[in-house]
Every structure is written in structure tokens, then in C-alpha cells.
Amino acid sequence: MALPTQPVTPVPPQRLRFMNEDDAKFLHTGQVLASTLYAHGLGPGSRLLDVGSGYGRLAVGLMSSGYSGRYLGFDILRRHVRWCRQNLTADPRYGFAHLDVVNARYNPDGTIPAAEARFPAPDGSRDYCALFSVFTHFYADDIRRYLAEIRRVLVPGGLAATTWFLFDDARLPAVTGERSAFRLVHQLDDVTRYETPADPLKAIGYEESFMRRLAEEAGLEVVSVTRGSWAGDQPPEQYQDLVVLRRRVLGRD
Structure with missing residues (x-):
């Protein structure tokens, strides 16, 4: 008698991936991202x-983790959303949306300025937001808009896991030094480096x-705030700096 086969985890084609990520790295990263959220209130x-x-990556990590909630992902790259819709929505609890937001690096021909973006979710409809490697590629005005949208879609007391490259006076030698993965030696203004x-x-x-x-x-x-190892000054458990945010509860908004 034939043994039952295990479901095959979909993995995206190489042409869609960043940084030459192989299958093992893709799957491992998804597990790490899911574990990070569980460790911080998901x-x-x-x-x-x-x-x-x-x-x-996160969607696949959640699928193998026992997650039973409702997941909605959105991205500014249409090709990524198309693949996810075609391959990751057999479970109706998972959905994906495209938002054509302008980003000078990743989507310069977008039609929606980031400072005017509206997340594809109703007010107060989400318990948790995840933003991995988003604010590390955003100017401050665009971050302001996304933070306002995080607050809008979260329930009071809802959480958001966000990643950043952060510095202060004490950390500046590390983030500009030889051991930093990204040497933020150039200054845009008093609070921004690249x-x-x-x-x-x-x-x-x-x-x-x-x-x-x-x-x-x-x-x-x-x-x-959990500092990551990107600047070469922390253990390797977390790569980017992880900031967990909470929407203020009613009466404190």
C-alpha cells in the first residue's frame, strides 16, 4: 500500500528572489520570521x-507553524503578489494584495506616493502587523504615513513588529565602521544616515x-527595541533592529 505523501511546500522561482536566496534559505528565513512574531506577541x-x-517567506513560515489566524499580505511588486496568489492561497485564510506604491529603489514607476498609501485593510481589523525590511528602505515622510496606517488598521492594544537600522551617539562608530554590513557613513540630515x-x-x-x-x-x-547584528556590535540572533510597537488602548489614544 502506498504511503501518504507529504504536501510539498511551494517555493518561488529563483528569478523572483533577492540576494541569490536558495530554497533552504527561503524556508529557514520564513521559519525565523514566524518565530520572531510568536516571540513578540503574535x-x-x-x-x-x-x-x-x-x-x-513569512506566509510559508506561518503555514508550517500551526498558525490558524487570517493572514493578508501586500506588496508593491506585482510579480511577487501574482506568484503568491497563484501558489499560496489554497488555504482561504491566506490572501495577497498589490499596492502600487512608489519606492525609488524597488518601484520607481509606481502610481501611489508612499506618503498617500492606504493599507488594504479596514480600520481596527488587525491584531498584528509585520513589517520586515520595509523601513530600512524608506524615507522618513513615508515611514510617517505607514506608522499612521499601522495605527489605523490595528485594534487598540494591537502590536506591530518592525525592523530598522537604528543608531545613537554611542552606536555611531559601529554603524559607520568596517564590521557593519551597511556602513551608514553618509548623512541626509541630523537623524538620517545611509x-x-x-x-x-x-x-x-x-x-x-x-x-x-x-x-x-x-x-x-x-x-x-532589540538591536540586531547588522552593525557588527551584537550577537547574531537578530539581524536588523527589531522594534515592537503597540497601538495605545482606548482612553490613551
Whole structure:
């Protein structure tokens, strides 16, 4: 008698992936992202909005983790959304949307300025938002808009996991030094630094106090900041700097 076959996890074609990511790395990254969310407040049944869902790393990681909530991912790259819709929506709890937001690095011909973007989710409809490697490629005005949208779609007390490249005076030697994966040696203004003059959004970082001010202005609380290893000054458990935000509860908005 034939043994039952295990379902095959869909993996995107190489042409869709960044940084020559192979299948093993794709699957491992998805598991790491899912584990990161669980460790920072995502519940098995949480309604999750994945902002910048890419070619499905987090979605695939959740599928193999026992996640039972409703997942909606959206991305600015149509080709990524198309593949995810074709390959990752057999489970009706998973959905993907395209939002044609302008980004000088990834979508210069987009039709929606980032500062005018509206997430494809109703007010107060999500328990959790995830933004991995989004603010590391955004200018400050665009971050302001996305933080406001995070607050809008979250329930009071809802959480958002966001990643950044952060610095302060004490960390500046590390983020500009030889051991940093991205040497933020160029200064856009007093609170913004970047690595590559020809492509500032390849890697852009912000002073931590400025990040906190942006969150406060958006009606979000900073729950925790976990510095990553990208600057060469931390253990390798977390790569980018992880900032967990919370929408203020009713009465404190």
C-alpha cells in the first residue's frame, strides 16, 4: 500500500528572489520570521497584516507553524503578489494584495506616493502587523504615513513588529565602521544616515530617538527595541533592529 505523501511546500522561482536566496534559505528565513512574531506577541489565531509580503517567506513560515489566524499580505511588486496568489492561497485564510506604491529603489514607476498609501485593510481589523525590511528602505515622510496606517488598521492594544537600522551617539562608530554590513557613513540630515549616495534606499537608518518620536506622533507605543547584528556590535540572533510597537488602548489614544 502506498504511503501518504507529504504536501510539498511551494517555493518561488529563483528569478523572483533577492540576494541569490536558495530554497533552504527561503524556508529557514520564513521559519525565523514566524518565530520572531510568536516571540513578540503574535497569537496562533491573530489576524495578521504582512506589510511588504514579498514572495511569501513569512506566509510559508506561518503555514508550517500551526498558525490558524487570517493572514493578508501586500506588496508593491506585482510579480511577487501574482506568484503568491497563484501558489499560496489554497488555504482561504491566506490572501495577497498589490499596492502600487512608489519606492525609488524597488518601484520607481509606481502610481501611489508612499506618503498617500492606504493599507488594504479596514480600520481596527488587525491584531498584528509585520513589517520586515520595509523601513530600512524608506524615507522618513513615508515611514510617517505607514506608522499612521499601522495605527489605523490595528485594534487598540494591537502590536506591530518592525525592523530598522537604528543608531545613537554611542552606536555611531559601529554603524559607520568596517564590521557593519551597511556602513551608514553618509548623512541626509541630523537623524538620517545611509550607505550608498547613488542609491540611498539600499540601506537607510535613523537615530533611535527619532524613531521613538515618529511612533509617538502616530499614536503608537514602543514596547521593545532589540538591536540586531547588522552593525557588527551584537550577537547574531537578530539581524536588523527589531522594534515592537503597540497601538495605545482606548482612553490613551
